[in-house]
Amino acid sequence: MIAAAHVRAARVFDVRTGKPQPEALVLDANVLFFVHYPSFGTLAAVGGEPPSVYRTREYGAALKRALRAKTRLFTSATTLLEFAHIVEKVELEISWRKAGGQGAFEYKQVREQLAAQLEEIRKTVLVYVSAVRKITTIIEALHAEGTLAVWRGSCGDTSDSALAAAALREGVPDLLSDDADFLTYRDLHLFTANQAAIDLAKSVGRLG
Amino acid sequence: MAIRVVTFIGEVCVDPLDGRRLFEEIKALLGTGEYVDVDFAGVTTLTSSFLNEGIGRLYGELPLSDVDRRIRFHGLDSADQSLLGLVRRNAIRYYGASAVERDALAKLSDDKA
Numbered sequence: 001m002i003a004a005a006h007v008r009a010a011r012v013f014d015v016r017t018g019k020p021q022p023e024a025l026v027l028d029a030n031v032l033f034f035v036h037y038p039s040f041g042t043l044a045a046v047g048g049e050p051p052s053v054y055r056t057r058e059y060g061a062a063l064k065r066a067l068r069a070k071t072r073l074f075t076s077a078t079t080l081l082e083f084a085h086i087v088e089k090v091e092l093e094i095s096w097r098k099a100g101g102q103g104a105f106e107y108k109q110v111r112e113q114l115a116a117q118l119e120e121i122r123k124t125v126l127v128y129v130s131a132v133r134k135i136t137t138i139i140e141a142l143h144a145e146g147t148l149a150v151w152r153g154s155c156g157d158t159s160d161s162a163l164a165a166a167a168l169r170e171g172v173p174d175l176l177s178d179d180a181d182f183l184t185y186r187d188l189h190l191f192t193a194n195q196a197a198i199d200l201a202k203s204v205g206r207l208g
Numbered sequence: 209m210a211i212r213v214v215t216f217i218g219e220v221c222v223d224p225l226d227g228r229r230l231f232e233e234i235k236a237l238l239g240t241g242e243y244v245d246v247d248f249a250g251v252t253t254l255t256s257s258f259l260n261e262g263i264g265r266l267y268g269e270l271p272l273s274d275v276d277r278r279i280r281f282h283g284l285d286s287a288d289q290s291l292l293g294l295v296r297r298n299a300i301r302y303y304g305a306s307a308v309e310r311d312a313l314a315k316l317s318d319d320k321a
Contacts, residue, residue: 045302056224060222063223064220
């Protein structure tokens with residue numbers, strides 16, 4: 001967890017409370033993954049590690065509240081690609097483990113080993129991507145200068161920074177994510193069910 | 209027997225807990241009739257995590273041929289039909305796993321709940 005001194009987000013909200021309900025919300029790749037991917041059971045059954053149950057439960061409920069409140073949903077093109085990458089990786093891991101693969105999963109190596117299955121896997125991934133696109137508006141083309149400026153002032157990685165920069169440029173500072181790194185972006189409002197992030201925000205007076 | 213999902217759940221079908229309610233309802237109706245018609249007309253948003261709980265779980269309760277024969281879906285556009293197809297495939301893959309593998313899942317879920 002990041003240090004309290006690096007918490008720069010304007011406000012942090014516990015999304016489980018349902019309040020406030022923003023008019024517009026930007027969705028991070030982890031939320032898209034928890035809500036739109038159905039094979040966590042299979043992943044666990046073959047020896048992989050699915051996300052914690054609270055994540056699928058709480059972010060599913062948060063998305064339901066947002067959609068019922070007619071909240072406009074956004075994500076960035078970069079985030080959509082990240083989502084596609086995560087889903088592809090998990091589908092590859094399932095195929096690899098079902099074929100007897102054990103131990104640490106090496107994405108690039110397995111992708112090369114299972115190249116014959118990639119076309120089918122990517123067809124699957126694109127169905128999930130379509131489902132995301134039905135409910136979100138895609139913002140940005142990637143804006144390198146803006147992203148680098150936001151990245152420089154944060155503790156997040158370049159993907160997070162691209163999403164934060166796109167959200168701020170679009171004038172939608174409310175972001176739904178389980179990633180505590182978003183605490184380190186100035187001017188963002190982080191909506192999260194990540195208890196450690198919530199506790200940290202509370203400790204520095206930024207909660208709610 | 210028929211279920212109108214928009215009446216039973218609402219226009220927004222994204223929450224796995226709502227999916228579980230749909231599953232329970234379909235299961236109950238299957239106990240009283242030969243066929244269940246599940247009508248998604250009017251549903252504006254559908255996610256795989258909802259369908260996984262609502263429909264995918266049925267493949268763990270009934271033989272594959274029974275689910276495919278006795279449950280009929282209506283009101284899905286082509287994108288949602290594709291999504292349902294993946295959920296079906298995933299459920300078959302999951303319930304085709306060994307009991308030991310599924311035990312591993314149950315333990316993981318308990319640990320992380």
